[in-house]
Structures are given as structure tokens and as C-alpha cells.
Amino acid sequence: MASSEDTHDWEGRYYHIDQILDTPGPRTDEAFLAGDGVKNFLRKEAKILVIGAGGLGCEILANLALTGFKDIHVIDMDTIDISNLNRQFLFRPKDVGKSKAIVAAEFIMNRVPGVKVSPYFGKIQDKDDAYYLQFNLVICGLDSVEARRWMNATLVNLVDPENPESLKPLIDGGTEGFKGQARVILPTITSCYECSLDMLNKPTAFPICTIANTPRLPEHCIEWASVLEWPRVHGDKKMDTDNPDDISWLYSVAAARAKEFKIEGVTWSLTQGVVKNIIPAIASTNAIIAASCCNEAFKIATSSAAYLNNYFMLIGTEGIYSYTFEHEKRDDCPVCGGEALELSISPDTTLEELIEMLTERQDIQIKNPSLSTSTKQLYLRAPPQLEEATRPNLQKKLPELLGPSGGELNVTAGTLPFSATVIIKFTT
Amino acid sequence: MHESQTVERLTTSLEPPSGAPDAKTRRYDRQLRLWAASGQAALRICSHFGHFTLLDSRKVTGADAGNNFFLDGLKSVGKSRAEEAVNGLRELNDGVQGVADTRDIKQVLSSQKDWLKTFDVVVAHNAHPDIIDDLAALLWPETHLLIESHSETAASLRIDKAFPALLEYAMSLPLDTMDITDHAHIPYPVILVRALEEWRRERQQATGAPSTSDEKKAFKERIRKMMRKFDEENFEEAEAQAWRCWTPTVVPSEIQQLFTLYSSSSSSPSSFPALVSALSQFAQNNPASPQYTSGLLPLTSGLPDMKSSTEAIQAEKKVFKEYLSKDVDDASCGYVPQKCACVEGSERERVERNQPGIKGANKLSMQPRETATHLALAAVRFSVGQSARAPSADIPTTAAFLGGLVAQEVIKMITKQYVPISAGDAASSGDGELGVCVVDLVETWTGVI
Numbered sequence: 048m049a050s051s052e053d054t055h056d057w058e059g060r061y062y063h064i065d066q067i068l069d070t071p072g073p074r075t076d077e078a079f080l081a082g083d084g085v086k087n088f089l090r091k092e093a094k095i096l097v098i099g100a101g102g103l104g105c106e107i108l109a110n111l112a113l114t115g116f117k118d119i120h121v122i123d124m125d126t127i128d129i130s131n132l133n134r135q136f137l138f139r140p141k142d143v144g145k146s147k148a149i150v151a152a153e154f155i156m157n158r159v160p161g162v163k164v165s166p167y168f169g170k171i172q173d174k175d176d177a178y179y180l181q182f183n184l185v186i187c188g189l190d191s192v193e194a195r196r197w198m199n200a201t202l203v204n205l206v207d208p209e210n211p212e213s214l215k216p217l218i219d220g221g222t223e224g225f226k227g228q229a230r231v232i233l234p235t236i237t238s239c240y241e242c243s244l245d246m247l248n249k250p251t252a253f254p255i256c257t258i259a260n261t262p263r264l265p266e267h268c269i270e271w272a273s274v275l276e277w278p279r280v281h282g283d284k285k286m287d288t289d290n291p292d293d294i295s296w297l298y299s300v301a302a303a304r305a306k307e308f309k310i311e312g313v314t315w316s317l318t319q320g321v322v323k324n325i326i327p328a329i330a331s332t333n334a335i336i337a338a339s340c341c342n343e344a345f346k347i348a349t350s351s352a353a354y355l356n357n358y359f360m361l362i363g364t365e366g367i368y369s370y371t372f373e374h375e376k377r378d379d380c381p382v383c384g385g386e387a388l389e390l391s392i393s394p395d396t397t398l399e400e401l402i403e404m405l406t407e408r409q410d411i412q413i414k415n416p417s418l419s420t421s422t423k424q425l426y427l428r429a430p431p432q433l434e435e436a437t438r439p440n441l442q443k444k445l446p447e448l449l450g451p452s453g454g455e456l457n458v459t460a461g462t463l464p465f466s467a468t469v470i471i472k473f474t475t
Numbered sequence: 476m477h478e479s480q481t482v483e484r485l486t487t488s489l490e491p492p493s494g495a496p497d498a499k500t501r502r503y504d505r506q507l508r509l510w511a512a513s514g515q516a517a518l519r520i521c522s523h524f525g526h527f528t529l530l531d532s533r534k535v536t537g538a539d540a541g542n543n544f545f546l547d548g549l550k551s552v553g554k555s556r557a558e559e560a561v562n563g564l565r566e567l568n569d570g571v572q573g574v575a576d577t578r579d580i581k582q583v584l585s586s587q588k589d590w591l592k593t594f595d596v597v598v599a600h601n602a603h604p605d606i607i608d609d610l611a612a613l614l615w616p617e618t619h620l621l622i623e624s625h626s627e628t629a630a631s632l633r634i635d636k637a638f639p640a641l642l643e644y645a646m647s648l649p650l651d652t653m654d655i656t657d658h659a660h661i662p663y664p665v666i667l668v669r670a671l672e673e674w675r676r677e678r679q680q681a682t683g684a685p686s687t688s689d690e691k692k693a694f695k696e697r698i699r700k701m702m703r704k705f706d707e708e709n710f711e712e713a714e715a716q717a718w719r720c721w722t723p724t725v726v727p728s729e730i731q732q733l734f735t736l737y738s739s740s741s742s743s744p745s746s747f748p749a750l751v752s753a754l755s756q757f758a759q760n761n762p763a764s765p766q767y768t769s770g771l772l773p774l775t776s777g778l779p780d781m782k783s784s785t786e787a788i789q790a791e792k793k794v795f796k797e798y799l800s801k802d803v804d805d806a807s808c809g810y811v812p813q814k815c816a817c818v819e820g821s822e823r824e825r826v827e828r829n830q831p832g833i834k835g836a837n838k839l840s841m842q843p844r845e846t847a848t849h850l851a852l853a854a855v856r857f858s859v860g861q862s863a864r865a866p867s868a869d870i871p872t873t874a875a876f877l878g879g880l881v882a883q884e885v886i887k888m889i890t891k892q893y894v895p896i897s898a899g900d901a902a903s904s905g906d907g908e909l910g911v912c913v914v915d916l917v918e919t920w921t922g923v924i
């Protein structure tokens with residue numbers, strides 16, 4: 048175990064990094080303390096949290112360790128799968144089935160002496176505010192939108208205007224195939240993850256009538272197998288997309304359907320990709336995005352240079368194209384904006400239809416919401432007694448619940464640590 | 476539960492269910508989803524994960540050990556940089572064969588040039604400009620790179636110059652009397668072909684399309700009026716795609732350039748020039764239907780998804796497919812010189828199917844699927860923003876960023892899929908010169924010059 052940092056350093060170890068830390072550059076912040084001040088902070092005080100030890104996470108951890116961060120924490124709830132080995136380079140075949148966070152931490156500590164990596168094998172939701180308050184910086188290398196929304200909202204909520212230390216810069220990276228993005232979020236100051244929710248690619252949802260009646264694509268046949276045939280044949284038994292037998296069943300059903308409609312292209316791999324919503328991933332894109340995340344972390348932690356303001360987008364499918372821009376904060380962002388979101392809808396809309404709208408709108412995307420006004424509960428998901436008591440409201444039209452001129456609604460969801468205020472106005 | 480298991484045990488312990496992938500496929504699953512079977516084969520043959528040689532004559536310094544993740548810290552200092560790094564890299568993937576070579580590149584360039592030519596890809600980094608120039612001269616003959624573009628821009632449907640079978644089919648549909656459900660399922664290209672042909676007949680002209688904004692507006696209105704019910708999505712789609720009628724189908728400039736390069740039937744034994752030559756002759760003159768295809772490339776085979784019924788789509792696909800295979804036959808059998816008759820069918824199709832993606836990446840050498848498969852990539856020369864402040868600093872994050880970019884370009888070249896950087900990216904002359912990517916990691920942007 049690493050006890051004292053300095054005993055591990057050797058002559059010339061930081062030759063490259065120190066050239067940056069010893070001299071201010073033309074675009075260096077005034078707060079930059081060239082020399083020992085900044086080196087001591089980076090190597091002895093800075094504490095950094097990495098969320099995710101997958102494709103991006105492995106690269107991020109290695110970069111941070113080489114850059115000179117010595118107190119690194121990492122959270123990941125996943126175990127290592129064989130399909131991780133092509134790019135998650137801290138893992139070997141012997142590690143399949145073990146915790147990603149623990150194996151990654153051990154690997155880094157073995158390879159880069161003097162660096163302490165503290166793993167947590169579990170969910171980010173297990174940790175409280177006090178835990179997150181101990182870090183100087185958080186880097187997210189996740190493939191889950193929900194987890195990022197949770198982390199983002201948690202860090203925004205953490206900000207206490209009286210205490211500047213409570214503002215934790217969040218650096219978020221994401222990749223898909225040859226494309227990726229890195230961004231710097233200063234909670235409450237810059238645009239946050241929730242502000243940009245409408246930039247996410249809309250998940251491809253196929254209309255149920257196409258799936259049921261007029262399939263044209265192999266994906267339509269696979270959806271038919273998983274959405275319609277699975278519940279019909281298996282009843283309440285839940286599909287396990289990690290179980291190859293379940294995928295094989297879906298594949299054979301989808302293939303038969305495809306044959307009937309003379310559609311080509313249903314394969315085992317496509318079936319698995321569609322039902323698990325697999326995002327293609329390659330090592331090189333992860334390397335680029337992780338490097339730019341860590342580069343921002345280094346610049347912010349040391350004030351050695353200006354940092355990204357605030358969004359870097361990379362598209363590598365045709366040449367190398369990138370776009371750096373300032374994403375603007377949304378005044379009606381439910382997490383960091385002060386204003387309520389206004390919705391103009393027909394007075395014929397039922398509460399159930401409103402819930403469907405809230406789920407589907409690109410800038411809201413709140414799944415399974417509970418709704419209330421300042422005086423009454425309109426629909427609650429839990430506990431079961433309250434769900435049952437409020438369920439009849441679902442079929443009621445909104446004027447009946449809110450009054451003829453509409454009003455303010457509070458929207459919450461169990462998976463998100465915030466509530467959105469929505470003002471309903473009726474169109475005439 | 477989480478006890479470790481070897482790949483072999485995992486895969487032999489249970490029979491893979493029917494159709495399920497083997498261990499190797501599962502390991503590379505997330506990247507195989509990006510490049511299809513042809514790219515996989517290239518990776519296997521050209522050995523992206525098969526073999527690499529690391530050439531470096533220097534010894535590991537303390538500074539090297541501090542910024543290279545694949546060196547073993549202080550333990551590596553003083554030892555061969557090539558050998559130490561290969562040890563670290565080899566441990567990544569036991570299916571990869573890594574060789575350390577401690578010769579000096581200058582010495583290799585002066586006395587063992589041919590050895591360098593045995594590689595599929597040569598990556599030079601942080602090398603002296605003279606060495607880069609020598610490598611370039613050695614490895615850059617005048618040949619081309621063939622790539623599967625995976626282009627996200629829609630393929631031409633050739634609405635303005637519909638081939639006879641499609642035109643005939645479109646005009647034969649009894650739009651006003653046919654079953655209303657069938658009417659709502661006519662694929663939009665058929666609607667566009669029909670509308671355009673009717674527009675032309677009214678004007679008694681065989682070619683042409685709406686050109687002024689008033690004409691275009693009226694044309695969209697015309698499509699709207701063809702609807703028999705207010706919610707026929709296929710007609711809405713046709714209206715949205717009406718621009719295809721006034722976008723002339725022409726041979727893209729990149730391909731015109733290739734035609735100029737291979738103007739006469741090539742004497743090269745390579746399949747690629749022969750195919751370009753065949754394609755060029757197809758474009759110049761197609762006796763099958765000169766009126767419709769003269770000056771055009773064969774159709775690309777992919778049809779976009781469209782709102783339609785399964786049967787209508789299948790019918791249209793069939794019309795397209797029959798025509799496409801005729802195109803392919805005309806292009807290859809008719810014009811490929813006898814001596815190149817060994818060109819494999821799949822290769823031939825690939826050239827034609829992907830013609831939107833064949834870009835003249837001059838000075839990149841690729842002669843696809845031959846015994847002497849030979850891809851030479853000289854260093855993609857990157858320059859870095861930090862250079863003025865710290866002239867000799869090699870920052871780990873900068874190195875990782877550039878390494879990622881280079882790796883990405885190498886992967887594209889080896890798999891012959893996706894489009895590598897070229898100077899054409901910068902909207903400049905697009906003369907096919909290899910591009911230089913500039914990276915500024917202070918303000919975080921990249922550009923290609």
C-alpha cells in the first residue's frame with residue numbers, strides 16, 4: 048500500500064508535466080502559482096472522483112495517475128464482461144466476473160507507484176452529500192443517461208452560495224463509435240447536463256402498428272419478438288437480456304418473422320444489440336475523449352491554463368471533425384434554472400396523457416413521474432395505497448384537477464434527485 | 476459469484492446457443508458493431524490485433540517512465556524503451572504478437588528499406604522532419620485507399636433520372652382507383668418519380684425539374700394534392716423529400732478525379748485501377764439504356780427506410796435490386812479487362828456499392844485484398860498548442876489525445892471503412908493531399924489543414 052507519496056518519486060519522473068507547472072503560459076490564469084505551490088496541491092491535496100470504470104473510466108484513471116493526481120476515487124457498480132476486454136485495458140480474461148472498480152484500482156496502483164486509488168463497488172446513489180463534498184473535482188465516464196442526470200443534479204444541489212468550496216466542477220465525457228463529447232460543467236454557473244438533454248439522440252422508437260402489421264426493417268422483427276411475442280408466450284416471466292438463451296429465443300422468433308415478410312438482416316448479434324440497446328465502442332475514441340476530460344481536470348486543478356468553455360464535440364467518421372462551443376444555460380432547466388417550464392396544452396388533456404407528454408418530451412424526459420400541486424397529490428407512484436388512491440385521477444381532464452385556468456405542478460421521479468415545476472396553461 | 480474465470484472455461488463450460496457468437500466475437504463485440512464482416516476480415520488478415528513491431532533504439536529515462544503507462548516505473552529506467560514498452564503492451568492482449576526492435580530508424584532507412592515495406596501500416600511519431608520525409612518518399616506510391624464510407628448522407632435514389640423499370644412501375648399505378656391502403660403504402664421515391672414524370676409530360680419535355688422557388692412550391696403542393704386521405708404519411712414523406720427531384724444526379728468530383736487518374740485501361744495488376752477504369756467506362760457509356768444512365772454511376776444498393784407496407788417495399792427493392800445487379804454486371808463484365816478477370820465478385824460489389832465513399836486519398840497506398848496487401852500510412856503529422864511554452868514537454872493527456880486520433884485513423888485505414896482525414900476536410904481544394912490535423916488542448920479544439 049502507498050504510504051508516503053514522495054518516496055515513490057524518482058529523478059525526472061515529472062520532467063514533462065513540470066515544464067507546464069513551472070512556467071506560466073500566454074493564456075494562463077492569474078491565480079496560477081507556478082512551481083511548488085501548484086505541484087503540492089496537485090500531488091498532495093487534490094482529491095478527484097471518477098464515476099465509471101468502463102471504457103472511458105479505464106483511460107481516465109490511467110491519465111490522471113500519469114498526470115500526477117495521487118488521491119483518486121472510483122465508483123462503478125458493474126462487473127467485468129468478456130466484451131469489455133477489447134478496450135477496457137485494465138482488465139484481463141482472468142478478471143471476468145470481478146468488480147470493475149476494484150480491479151481497475153489495483154491495476155493502477157501496481158503500475159503507477161505512489162498513486163492511491165480507492166474503489167467503491169456499488170451505485171452512486173449509495174453515497175450521501177458529505178461523501179461528494181470531499182472532492183475537488185468529479186469526472187464522469189458513463190454510458191448511462193440516468194446516472195449522469197443523477198450525478199449532475201446532485202452536484203448542482205450541493206452548491207451552497209455561502210461556501211465556494213461546495214462548487215465541484217463536473218467534467219463529463221461520452222462516446223458512441225467514432226463520435227464523442229467532453230464538457231466542463233460548473234454547477235449553477237454554466238449550462239448543466241440537464242440543460243442539454245434535448246441534444247441527446249432520440250431513442251429510436253418504432254410505432255407499435257408498424258411492428259405489429261407492416262415490418263420493413265430487421266429491427267421491426269426483433270421488436271415484434273421482444274415487445275409482443277415474449278409477453279404473449281412467457282407471461283410474467285421477465286426477459287433477461289444478459290442470458291444468451293433468451294437472446295437465442297428472440298432471435299429465432301424474429302428470424303421466422305423476417306422470413307415470413309422476406310426481410311433480410313436479422314442476426315443474433317443484431318437481436319442482442321437491439322434488445323440491450325448496445326452502443327458500439329472502440330478504444331481510440333475512448334482514448335481521445337478520456338484524454339480531453341483529464342486535460343480539463345488537470346487545467347482546472349492547477350489553474351495552469353484556460354479550460355474548455357464548455358462543450359467539445361468530436362466526429363471521427365469522416366476525417367476528424369470537431370466543434371467547440373459554449374452551450375447555454377436554460378432558464379427553465381429543472382435542475383439549475385430558476386424558472387418554471389411552461390406548457391400550453393388542450394383542456395381536453397387527461398392527467399394520463401400529460402404524464403405521457405412529460406415522458407416523451409426531449410427536454411424533460413421524466414420517466415414514471417409523480418405529480419402534485421401545492422395543495423394536493425394528483426398521482427403518486429408509491430406507496431401502493433397512495434398510488435391506488437390517486438389512480439382515478441389519471442382519467443380526469445386537467446381543468447377538473449387544476450381549475451379552469453391551469454396552474455403549477457410539481458413533477459418528481461424516484462430516479463432523479465430533483466423536482467421540476469411545470470406551469471400548465473390551457474389553449475382555447 | 477464474482478470469482479475469476481478464464482475465457483476458455485467460460486466458453487467451453489456451456490454450449491453456445493444456436494446462433495450465439497463465440498468467445499472471440501464476444502470479446503470484440505462492441506467494435507464489430509461498427510464495421511461489418513469485410514472489415515473484420517481485414518482486421519484478421521492485416522492483424523490489427525495480430526502483430527506489431529515497435530522500433531526504438533533509445534533507453535528508458537526517468538522522464539519516460541513517468542509519462543508512459545506501459546513502462547514499469549523505475550524498474551524500466553535504463554533498459555531498452557522498445558523492449559520495456561512491448562512487454563507492457565503484450566500483456567494487454569495475449570492474442571497479439573509484439574516484437575521489440577532496437578535498431579535506429581536512420582540506419583533502417585539507409586540500409587533496410589524493404590523491411591519497412593513489409594508492414595501494413597507505419598506510424599511515426601515525434602520523429603525528425605527529415606525522417607518523416609524519407610519515410611514518406613519510401614511508403615507513398617501513387618495508389619489509393621478504398622474505404623467503406625458508412626456515409627450518413629443519403630444515397631442517391633436517382634429520382635431525376637429514374638431507370639426505365641422504375642419509371643414504368645411508377646406510371647403504371649392507378650393512383651385514383653387503387654385500394655386506399657395500398658395507396659397509403661406507395662414508397663415515396665415512386666411517388667416522386669411519378670410526380671416528376673407527370674410534371675415533365677405536361678411541359679412536353681423529357682428532362683428537367685422545377686427550378687425556381689415558385690415552381691418548387693407548386694410541385695410540393697402537387698404532391699400534397701395526390702393524397703386521397705389527409706394523413707397519408709408516405710405522401711408527407713414524398714413532399715419532404717421533393718428536393719431529390721431537383722438535385723441532379725452526377726458523378727461526384729472525387730470520383731471524376733479518379734477517372735482522370737485511371738483514364739486508360741490500366742496496366743497495373745491491381746484490382747482497384749481496373750475497377751475504377753470499368754466504372755469510368757460505365758459512366759461514360761452504357762449501351763443498355765444510354766438515355767438514362769450515360770454519365771451516371773451504378774446505383775448504390777442501400778434503400779433508406781421509408782413509410783410503406785412490407786409488400787410495396789419488397790416490390791420496390793426487387794425492382795432496384797434487379798436493376799442494380801444489371802448495373803454491376805454491365806460495369807464489371809463489360810469493361811474489366813480480361814487480365815483482371817480474377818477480381819473477386821465481393822470486391823467488385825464493394826467498390827460500386829461504396830462509390831460515394833471512394834475518396835482520392837492520394838499518397839495513401841492500398842491495394843485491396845492482394846497477396847501483397849500493402850497499406851502505407853506515413854505519420855499523420857500533428858502539431859500541438861503547448862509547444863511554445865514547453866518545447867520538449869510530452870504531456871500524458873496530450874499524448875493520449877493524439878495517440879487516440881492516430882489509432883482511429885489507423886483503424887479506419889486497416890479496416891478500409893470510414894473516411895480518414897484529408898485536406899479536403901477543410902473545404903479547401905480537396906486535391907487529395909493527406910491532411911494535417913492541428914490540436915489545441917488549451918481551448919480544446921481541432922482543425923484539419
Ligand SMILES: [Zn+2]
Nearest residue numbers: 239242380383
Ligand atoms: Zn441546467
